[in-house]
Amino acid sequence: MVRxxxxxxxxxxxxxxxxxxxxxxxxxxxxxxxAAVARIHGDYGAALCSIRFCVKYLNAHTGIVLxxxxxxCYRILWSAxxxxxxxxxxxxxxxxxxxxxxxxxxxxxxxxxxxxYNTQQLHRMLPKCKNEEEKQQxxxxxxxxxxxxxxxxxxxxxxxxxxxxxx
Amino acid sequence: MSVDxxxxxxxxxxxxxxxxxxEKNRVSSQVEQLHFNYKVSVLLPECSSTPSHLDSVLNSxxxxxxxxxxxxxxxxxxxxxETSVYQGSVYGLSYRTxxxxxxxxxxxxxxxxxxxxxxxxxxxxxxEGKPSRFNHxxxxxxxxxxxxxxxxxxxxxxSYQRLLTGLRSRLHLKTDFLLSHHPGGGASLQPLLSRYDxxxxxxxxxxxxxxxxxxxxxxxxxxxxxxxxxxxxxxNISCENxxxxxxxxxxxxxxxxxxxxxxxxxxxxMLLPQDVHRLIQEIRCYLEQPRLESWVSMTVHGFVDSxxxxxxxxxxxxxxxxxxxxxxxxxxxxxxxxxxxxAHDTCPP
Amino acid sequence: MRxxxxxxxxAVFQRVVLKxxxxxxxxxxxxxxxxxxxxxxxxxxxxxxxxxxxxxxxxVGAALPxxxxxxxxxxxxxxxxxxxxxxxxxxxSLTLLGSYQSQACAFRVLQVSPFLLALTxxxxxxxLDEGSASSSSG
Numbered sequence: 001m002v003r004x005x006x007x008x009x010x011x012x013x014x015x016x017x018x019x020x021x022x023x024x025x026x027x028x029x030x031x032x033x034x035a036a037v038a039r040i041h042g043d044y045g046a047a048l049c050s051i052r053f054c055v056k057y058l059n060a061h062t063g064i065v066l067x068x069x070x071x072x073c074y075r076i077l078w079s080a081x082x083x084x085x086x087x088x089x090x091x092x093x094x095x096x097x098x099x100x101x102x103x104x105x106x107x108x109x110x111x112x113x114x115x116x117y118n119t120q121q122l123h124r125m126l127p128k129c130k131n132e133e134e135k136q137q138x139x140x141x142x143x144x145x146x147x148x149x150x151x152x153x154x155x156x157x158x159x160x161x162x163x164x165x166x167x
Numbered sequence: 168m169s170v171d172x173x174x175x176x177x178x179x180x181x182x183x184x185x186x187x188x189x190e191k192n193r194v195s196s197q198v199e200q201l202h203f204n205y206k207v208s209v210l211l212p213e214c215s216s217t218p219s220h221l222d223s224v225l226n227s228x229x230x231x232x233x234x235x236x237x238x239x240x241x242x243x244x245x246x247x248x249e250t251s252v253y254q255g256s257v258y259g260l261s262y263r264t265x266x267x268x269x270x271x272x273x274x275x276x277x278x279x280x281x282x283x284x285x286x287x288x289x290x291x292x293x294x295e296g297k298p299s300r301f302n303h304x305x306x307x308x309x310x311x312x313x314x315x316x317x318x319x320x321x322x323x324x325x326s327y328q329r330l331l332t333g334l335r336s337r338l339h340l341k342t343d344f345l346l347s348h349h350p351g352g353g354a355s356l357q358p359l360l361s362r363y364d365x366x367x368x369x370x371x372x373x374x375x376x377x378x379x380x381x382x383x384x385x386x387x388x389x390x391x392x393x394x395x396x397x398x399x400x401x402x403n404i405s406c407e408n409x410x411x412x413x414x415x416x417x418x419x420x421x422x423x424x425x426x427x428x429x430x431x432x433x434x435x436x437m438l439l440p441q442d443v444h445r446l447i448q449e450i451r452c453y454l455e456q457p458r459l460e461s462w463v464s465m466t467v468h469g470f471v472d473s474x475x476x477x478x479x480x481x482x483x484x485x486x487x488x489x490x491x492x493x494x495x496x497x498x499x500x501x502x503x504x505x506x507x508x509x510a511h512d513t514c515p516p
Numbered sequence: 517m518r519x520x521x522x523x524x525x526x527a528v529f530q531r532v533v534l535k536x537x538x539x540x541x542x543x544x545x546x547x548x549x550x551x552x553x554x555x556x557x558x559x560x561x562x563x564x565x566x567x568x569x570x571x572x573x574x575x576v577g578a579a580l581p582x583x584x585x586x587x588x589x590x591x592x593x594x595x596x597x598x599x600x601x602x603x604x605x606x607x608x609s610l611t612l613l614g615s616y617q618s619q620a621c622a623f624r625v626l627q628v629s630p631f632l633l634a635l636t637x638x639x640x641x642x643x644l645d646e647g648s649a650s651s652s653s654g
Binding site for chain 3: 172179394509514
Binding site for chain 1: 569570571572573574575576577608
């Protein structure tokens with residue numbers, strides 16, 4: 001069997017005030033993307049955006065969002081993403097922009113990339129700790145993290161292991 | 168689901184560069200290959216009125232006949248075959264039929280009959296043919312090619328009878344038809360003409376004087392810009408635009424010169440390749456005299472709805488059906504020939 | 517997309533085949549309006565086409581450069597030039613333009629060609645009417 005091929009865009013939502021990230025939900029992000037595509041690529045773009053486009057995953061804490069586009073037209077839809085300047089959610093307008101981190105063919109590759117990316121970010125941030133004690137605290141906090149849901153746990157484990165080796 | 172909006176149907180442009188003095192030059196054979204010519208336009212730089220020699224050649228282009236509602240089986244008439252088709256060259260083309268929707272007919276000077284038929288007509292006719300090369304997925308158009316000079320097509324023969332009954336009693340194909348004969352004109356066509364409503368037409372000559380025309384440097388100009396410029400001259404489009412203009416930013420390619428007075432002569436109708444060839448010879452004579460500008464350009468457009476072009480290759484219309492060539496002649500007998508075709512066409516000879 | 521065949525048989529004879537190399541496409545279009553007395557200037561027509569592009573292809577479409585080479589106000593016939601890459605966008609938006617100032621309208625695309633010259637010699641325009649016949653018989 002042949003399957004419908006898709007492209008998954010792993011994006012991070014950048015906001016000024018991180019606390020407002022929690023206001024985001026799937027529908028708000030999808031609406032913002034659709035509006036931007038309709039403005040930039042008109043009716044044609046809006047029609048493309050109505051086929052198999054969806055927000056697959058949204059992490060309101062970290063601002064990571066995973067968008068699915070059909071493979072045949074993801075470039076044209078992708079080109080509209082930089083024009084998103086705000087997302088309207090629960091009656092509030094959140095000024096933000098989307099930063100595309102990775103384009104993958106499956107959710108799995110996107111997840112792998114995200115784990116690697118987060119590890120990198122952590123390594124960049126750890127040296128900024130004021131003292132050794134603070135560093136230890138952060139590592140401890142990460143180790144104590146748990147998530148319900150099997151798949152997620154695995155990935156968390158992976159990142160934790162890598163952390164340990166580094167230590 | 169294809170979403171590539173950048174693609175366009177294919178097009179071909181062949182650029183030949185040679186000299187009339189070179190033995191290998193093929194201009195005359197290339198001119199002969201395009202059987203059905205609709206329009207010739209000649210651009211004479213720095214010239215205020217048509218030179219008399221050129222004028223006489225233009226006015227001596229063969230006239231052609233329009234027969235209204237001609238049943239196609241009349242082309243198989245024994246008398247017509249003997250007096251016209253076997254003898255010399257008859258050019259025939261169905262008129263006001265569109266090759267993308269109607270049945271089209273062409274008769275070439277070497278005695279071949281081409282029918283481009285839709286599927287229904289083809290099956291009703293019941294004669295051997297080939298599916299059109301430009302069919303997309305389903306065979307909706309068929310091409311029948313018959314050599315009337317072949318011995319099997321001699322009047323009375325079996326395949327002749329089959330075609331005749333097919334055209335006479337089954338298909339009833341009737342179209343307006345353009346007919347021309349070389350040499351000699353209409354005398355041998357008279358018996359056929361007299362049976363139907365017909366009229367004789369002369370190719371229409373018209374000329375325009377163009378003042379202060381900017382012209383590109385022909386030696387350095389690339390073929391596409393040159394053809395664009397020539398098209399702009401032919402279509403009376405101004406090339407004097409600013410790059411900031413809202414409406415149009417078409418400009419004459421740099422470096423450019425200004426021609427104070429130029430003449431554009433066009434001739435329209437069903438034109439024979441022989442006449443076009445005579446015109447080329449006359450232009451060469453014209454160029455031999457010393458002049459301010461030492462070039463002449465001539466463009467010949469083929470019929471858009473002809474079933475064949477460039478010899479006997481199949482032709483279709485798709486978007487424009489263009490098949491034309493543009494000949495740029497210089498006084499030192501060198502020439503440049505641009506042959507252009509659209510999507511439904513083969514490579515020019 | 518581009519292929520240049522060069523064969524030089526001698527110093528003089530040269531043949532170059534350019535395939536799909538034409539930078540522009542040219543369209544001859546005619547605007548048919550529901551109310552035939554309406555007149556459009558060239559600027560209005562171009563603006564109207566741009567609004568069509570904007571509604572079908574958005575701001576990217578509205579930014580598509582094309583030229584209005586020639587326009588006849590009496591017949592509402594225009595010659596357009598567009599980069600080959602933008603042909604499909606322009607053509608599709610012309611097709612979908614359905615109303616001008618709340619009256620029905622349609623664009624008839626008469627001829628499209630990669631060569632401007634081809635638009636000057638369209639044999640479908642050949643008119644051989646009885647008036648121009650020099651002799652006639654039944």
